[in-house]
Amino acid sequence: MTKYILRRVIQAIPVIFVISLVSFWLMIQAPGGPEAVFNQNPHITHEQVLAWLKRWCLEQNPDVFGVVREYLGWVGIWNCDAGSLFAAGGLPNFFPTFLGGGTNGIIHGDFGLSIFYSQPVSDLILSRLPATLILMSTATVIWISIAILAGVTAAVRRYSLYDNAVTFTSYVLYALPTFWLGLMLIFAFGVTLRIFPPQGIIDARSSPAPWGTNAYWAALVANPIPNLLDIGRHLVLPVITLVAVSVAGDSRFVRSAMLDSLNQDYVRTAKAKGLPSSRVIFRHAFRNALLPILTNITLEIAAIFSGAIVTETVFSWPGMGLLFYEGVNNRDYFLLMGLVLIGSVLVVVANLVADVLYAVADPRIRYD
Amino acid sequence: MATTPKLTSPVPVVAPAVDASGAIAVADVEVALESLSQWQLAWRRFKRHKMALMGLGIFGVMVGIAILGPILIPYNPLDIPGSPIPGGTGPAANHFFGTDNNGRDVFTMVLNGARISVAIGFFSMSIAGLTGVIIGAVSGFAGGIVDNLLMRLVDVLFAIPFLFVILVAARFFGQGSVVALILIFGLLSWPLIARLVRASFLSLREADFVEAARAVGVSNVRITFRHILPNALGPVIVAMTLLMASNIVLEAFVSYLGFGISEDQTSWGNALSNAQTALIFGNWWWAFFPGMAIALTVLSINFIGDGLRDALDPRARL
Numbered sequence: 001m002t003k004y005i006l007r008r009v010i011q012a013i014p015v016i017f018v019i020s021l022v023s024f025w026l027m028i029q030a031p032g033g034p035e036a037v038f039n040q041n042p043h044i045t046h047e048q049v050l051a052w053l054k055r056w057c058l059e060q061n062p063d064v065f066g067v068v069r070e071y072l073g074w075v076g077i078w079n080c081d082a083g084s085l086f087a088a089g090g091l092p093n094f095f096p097t098f099l100g101g102g103t104n105g106i107i108h109g110d111f112g113l114s115i116f117y118s119q120p121v122s123d124l125i126l127s128r129l130p131a132t133l134i135l136m137s138t139a140t141v142i143w144i145s146i147a148i149l150a151g152v153t154a155a156v157r158r159y160s161l162y163d164n165a166v167t168f169t170s171y172v173l174y175a176l177p178t179f180w181l182g183l184m185l186i187f188a189f190g191v192t193l194r195i196f197p198p199q200g201i202i203d204a205r206s207s208p209a210p211w212g213t214n215a216y217w218a219a220l221v222a223n224p225i226p227n228l229l230d231i232g233r234h235l236v237l238p239v240i241t242l243v244a245v246s247v248a249g250d251s252r253f254v255r256s257a258m259l260d261s262l263n264q265d266y267v268r269t270a271k272a273k274g275l276p277s278s279r280v281i282f283r284h285a286f287r288n289a290l291l292p293i294l295t296n297i298t299l300e301i302a303a304i305f306s307g308a309i310v311t312e313t314v315f316s317w318p319g320m321g322l323l324f325y326e327g328v329n330n331r332d333y334f335l336l337m338g339l340v341l342i343g344s345v346l347v348v349v350a351n352l353v354a355d356v357l358y359a360v361a362d363p364r365i366r367y368d
Numbered sequence: 369m370a371t372t373p374k375l376t377s378p379v380p381v382v383a384p385a386v387d388a389s390g391a392i393a394v395a396d397v398e399v400a401l402e403s404l405s406q407w408q409l410a411w412r413r414f415k416r417h418k419m420a421l422m423g424l425g426i427f428g429v430m431v432g433i434a435i436l437g438p439i440l441i442p443y444n445p446l447d448i449p450g451s452p453i454p455g456g457t458g459p460a461a462n463h464f465f466g467t468d469n470n471g472r473d474v475f476t477m478v479l480n481g482a483r484i485s486v487a488i489g490f491f492s493m494s495i496a497g498l499t500g501v502i503i504g505a506v507s508g509f510a511g512g513i514v515d516n517l518l519m520r521l522v523d524v525l526f527a528i529p530f531l532f533v534i535l536v537a538a539r540f541f542g543q544g545s546v547v548a549l550i551l552i553f554g555l556l557s558w559p560l561i562a563r564l565v566r567a568s569f570l571s572l573r574e575a576d577f578v579e580a581a582r583a584v585g586v587s588n589v590r591i592t593f594r595h596i597l598p599n600a601l602g603p604v605i606v607a608m609t610l611l612m613a614s615n616i617v618l619e620a621f622v623s624y625l626g627f628g629i630s631e632d633q634t635s636w637g638n639a640l641s642n643a644q645t646a647l648i649f650g651n652w653w654w655a656f657f658p659g660m661a662i663a664l665t666v667l668s669i670n671f672i673g674d675g676l677r678d679a680l681d682p683r684a685r686l
Contacts, residue, residue: 015520019528023536030539171419171674175667177617179624180640180659187647187655309531310621314644325625328535340529347527 005356012348019344020337024071027333028062034115034331035060054080056115057104058333074112074337076105106341112334116327121338125320127212131201132308132319136301138235139242144297147247151254152289155262156281166251174248182241182314189237196236199316203230211318238315242308246300254293261289291362295354302350406598413679420675426668430661433479434486443473445480445634459653466653469646474654477639478661484635485662488550488619489669493612495554500561501597501604507562508569509592519566522559530556534618535627544630549622553615561607568600602680609673613666620662636662 035053038044050060057073057080059066072078078085079093079102087093087102095101097108104110111121154166190198197203202211207230208223209215220227261267262285270284271277312321320339327335359365404412414420433440459466465474507518537552572578573596581595616636622628623637631638636658643655 011520011523015523015527018524022524023528023532026533026536030536032539171667171670172663175613175663175670177620177659177662177666179621180655180662183640183644183647183655184652184659186644187652191648191650313625324529324532328532328627336532340532343529343532344527348523351527 023340076107111338114335116330116332128320128323139239143243143246147250150251155255155258170248173244178310179314185237257289257292261285298354302346410679414675417675419671423668423671430665434482437479437483441476441479443476465657481634481636481639489612489616491550492553492615496558497608500558504562504565508566525559538627572596606677613669
């Protein structure tokens with residue numbers, strides 16, 4: 001098993017390397033760079049633009065080698081202050097810092113600065129993490145519970161009116177475009193009925209301080225109930241949006257896993273022994289149906305990172321998905337690279353975790 | 369119940385004397401005589417699926433609108449009549465689906481948008497299907513280092529944040545172009561198909577009938593296309609229908625974000641891209657109807673996919 005995990009990790013490194021290289025190349029080559037904001041400004045000379053780009057370790061209209069230099073600068077192999085592969089001390093730049101290597105680049109733990117915000121990318125991402133975690137954990141818990149409940153009950157009463165109703169509902173929900181469902185919910189409950197706030201994470205007028213500031217966290221700790229209620233009210237619509245779309249696919253999946261399991265010999269044996277049907281369903285059938293469900297959920301939790309872009313953009317939810325959308329609009333190269341790196345590492349890790357979990361939970365499966 | 373047996377079988381069968389001896393005997397004769405091709409069997413199974421038939425009907429209407437759209441529309445989609453009205457006007461007799469805040473007819477937008485939305489879904493699906501089948505087949509048949517390299521490529525495409533590539537690539541390949549969007553969607557969504565095809569190839573490669581074909585000296589190319597591919601095609605076709613549905617939604621979302629096709633063309637995504645700002649005026653029809661068109665199309669495609677899943681399963685009985 002250890003050998004298997006090790007091999008998978010070694011395989012994953014070139015995959016992540018290629019992803020980051022391709023993303024970087026596409027982004028740099030796309031027309032219009034971050035320096036475009038200066039185009040309309042007559043007071044800024046060409047030299048100033050070049051100097052500004054140099055500060056970000058970027059070049060204007062780079063050739064292939066230029067893009068590679070920029071990329072290696074982001075990775076930490078290229079020392080762009082000196083313009084060489086060597087750090088100030090004369091040792092290769094990719095050496096760890098305490099051995100005399102450079103300090104820039106992700107291999108030294110430095111995600112770089114956001115071009116638009118002029119803040120460290122890692123700080124920006126960390127500041128957006130709480131909102132995403134709140135939204136995702138709430139949505140995930142609700143959606144998994146509903147999917148399992150609906151899928152299992154539908155499978156137990158196969159082809160009944162209830163089963164058909166669940167199937168039909170899940171098909172309809174599955175067909176709704178996420179962002180459109182969000183818009184319609186905003187219109188119905190946020191604008192017309194005014195029950196739930198249509199956008200944002202807190203009410204800007206009544207909150208003690210802007211979201212994410214230290215003052216806000218202090219106020220949250222000092223006065224938790226009204227502030228948490230405020231967040232809860234804002235959570236309702238985005239959570240419904242996320243849950244509706246995810247439940248649709250997953251309840252179908254749970255249903256078919258459960259049906260497979262109910263058709264197994266050991267379930268028939270359990271029934272033949274005269275066990276009560278609740279015990280047969282939960283102890284014998286459901287525990288075995290859980291295996292494929294577990295794998296699916298692991299993969300989805302990683303994928304939700306990109307799915308949240310849709311929901312967070314529609315609801316102006318100040319999480320990582322919205323940060324990503326802003327980054328694309330602002331051509332914020334290093335912020336985007338940081339987010340792409342985290343996103344792809346998450347997917348690769350989730351794939352590995354899903355496979356390992358599967359083998360741990362099911363003793364019939366062995367990797368060697 | 370004396371039915372005349374259809375003699376479609378090339379093998380000469382001695383026609384039994386049909387008398388009133390019993391229904392079972394007649395049924396037996398029919399089974400022996402009527403030979404249906406794989407596709408005829410599939411169509412029979414498909415027809416039993418009521419939802420799939422309904423989906424096929426709705427989808428047919430949508431394709432009809434996509435083809436005839438520019439003839440059916442009651443107004444010129446680019447014509448901006450009169451001065452802007454904040455929020456537009458609601459559904460009425462002369463504007464079934466209301467108007468947007470420039471007075472343009474939403475019904476016209478929906479009819480006119482079908483063409484681009486359905487085209488993007490269909491052509492990106494075709495590109496993804498073709499690429500996926502070829503790469504999956506090569507990977508599954510060749511094995512070894514070729515397989516390993518191609519599967520690492522699939523890993524890369526799976527792990528790369530999809531929306532990021534689409535947003536950046538939309539800018540890269542020329543914003544606003546329908547062809548660019550089709551290429552981007554098609555070239556990014558084939559890995560799923562490739563994995564499916566590869567998996568079936570790996571198992572079918574060892575199947576007895578393939579070994580038999582090889583033993584008689586059938587060439588590799590013929591084994592691939594004649595013996596393995598038709599058997600691997602069922603799940604691939606189902607996956608392709610789902611892909612078409614999800615690409616229609618994706619186009620709508622990308623256009624909604626402003627990275628999709630240009631403003632002077634209408635797709636369903638474009639039709640509702642500016643609708644969010646109008647929602648606060650109580651203008652629900654502008655966003656509602658194009659979204660319903662998307663949802664209805666996706667729903668019908670998914671039902672078709674579900675019907676195909678049963679119909680193309682060779683183990684399913686008639």
